[in-house]
Amino acid sequence: MPQPDQLPPGTAWAEPLVREVFPEAEVIELLPRTGGRLSTVYELRCADPAHSVILKVYAPEWAWKQAKEVHVYRILAGLDTLPVPRVLHHTPDGAPDGRAVTILGLLDGRPLSEASKDLDAEQIPPFYREMGAALATIHQVGQEAYGYLTNRILDPRPDNGTYMRHQFAKKLAEFKALGGDDRLHDAVARRIERDGALFDNCRAAVLCHNDLHEGNVLVTTGDATRVTGIIDVENAIAADPLIDLAKTDYYALGRGEPERRALLAGYGPLPADAPERLDLYRLYHALELWDWFRSIGTEGPLDAIAADITRLAGHRSDTPS
Template sequence: MPQPDQSPPGTAWAEPLLREVFPEAEVVDVLPRTGGQLSTVYELRCTDPAHHAILKVYAPEWAWKQAKEVHVYRILAGLGSLPVPRVLHHTPDGAPGGRAVTILSLLSGLPLSEASKDLDAAQIPSFYRQMGATLATIHRIGQEAYGYLTDRTLDPRPDNGSYMRHQFAKKLAEFKTLGGDDRLHDAVARRIERDGALFDNCRSAVLCHNDLHEGNVLVAPGGTSRVTGIIDVENAIAADPLIDLAKTDYYSLGRGEPERTALFEGYGPLPGDAAERLDLYRLYHALELWDWFRSIGTLGPLDSIADDIARLADRRSDTPW
């Protein structure tokens, strides 16, 4: 997949964009921030700190994601209880080369993935407890169908069973095309054939962040154990809330039982079949992650993820979580 342009934009075109929001803004610096495969992110520093903002520039082939982010951020901001960026301005062609750009309010804090290096291990569960509570809040937003979200649900599915069987079939086909091990492929297919009826236990879809890991959680500096921001809604879907919880759990790489316990405590009561369903969703996320890394040529983690796939595919539906 082509990588987005990493060269920082100049103030000459960033400042007019920001002045759509703050007419008196004077941009003095444009600093690269953590970005993803689909876009690059910059912090706009101004003479007046009240005008500081985030500028997001989309790779041309991913410009359609702008409408999605604007839509989802506005839904979350409407809750009034989550620390999410406000969409200040967006245009489909504001960057050089006609690339889409979005300007967001600047939230305080550092990504937990970065800040955790300077924190005591005993502080980390507190953040996971807050992450669980955040997911529970997002999941109060119901959706009419299951599927991938933009500013609407694409290829909507009427029930979770058909949606998840479709998703597993798609990811398994990608796995095979990308050269994945045939035995692993067949083991996953058997697991879904055996236990896939569990998907039908989810009776209604909700909004899912679908990427709430430590890189997308901002925390206050100074060791106060406070989440200050929830960012990056590029992967949002309408789905079973447990698929979201399972992704945060699976992506807590290097963490252990204290963080998992805190995550579930923060989330609150779970359905009686949560252990079994969460296990299937962890399998899905491992398969999806293997496909993604292989597709972009990131080979280092593949063996470890394949081990996860093998372990999860071999689990019985009554295995304790």
């Protein structure tokens, strides 16, 4: 599989792509930005700053995610108060090695995961309040069923109980196949058997970002401290809005109660069973994360995540959260 650093050096290969959008653009610098295993992200700086863009190159086996991102970003662009990048151009084979490429508008700011290193602890919760408000805005977009989202819902499930029981069964099977502890597997299964009826309390699916952590939130600091961008919709699903809120909370690694309170305050009113449902969804996200790290050979975080699974699997729904 071609690797990101095997793309030709320099900017010559990128300039024709930008000129599909800005015919007179002159690319002067190509800077790697935050990326992952599924895609590589570059900032293309042009002689005219107004023409500078973000260019996303997809790994071959993940090229199908391009259509998903284009679809979801265009939905979110219709939510006027939500700062998301505008899709300017996309091609299934625009990179020199034939990989899919999407060109996005460049937003101000840098990821909160980077900016937070230069901030005091009391400066972080206001960003979480804005993240909660952003999730509430995204959740205004209703969906007709529950399931994984591309430019449609794959294997749609008619209700949340059916969907979440299916998801837990799939992740538990992966956990077992990846060598997870049998007792921990059984503890999770018992928890879902005992408290899974809570899933049925969600009556309607909504669009969920499903990965709104600090790496996917752009911010500015200083005199104009604010969230300037919500990015990376590769994991979007149609689901219970609380599963989205729980993921942002669980992925706030190293944060604490001030950030959690700010997130929930920014989101707004929650249903009466939110504490119990959120705990079940945190359990799901911990299980999913353990499976992911184990599948890619990243062993370091596994013990800490297993401890989270142990704690969450043992929590009783009639115990204060």
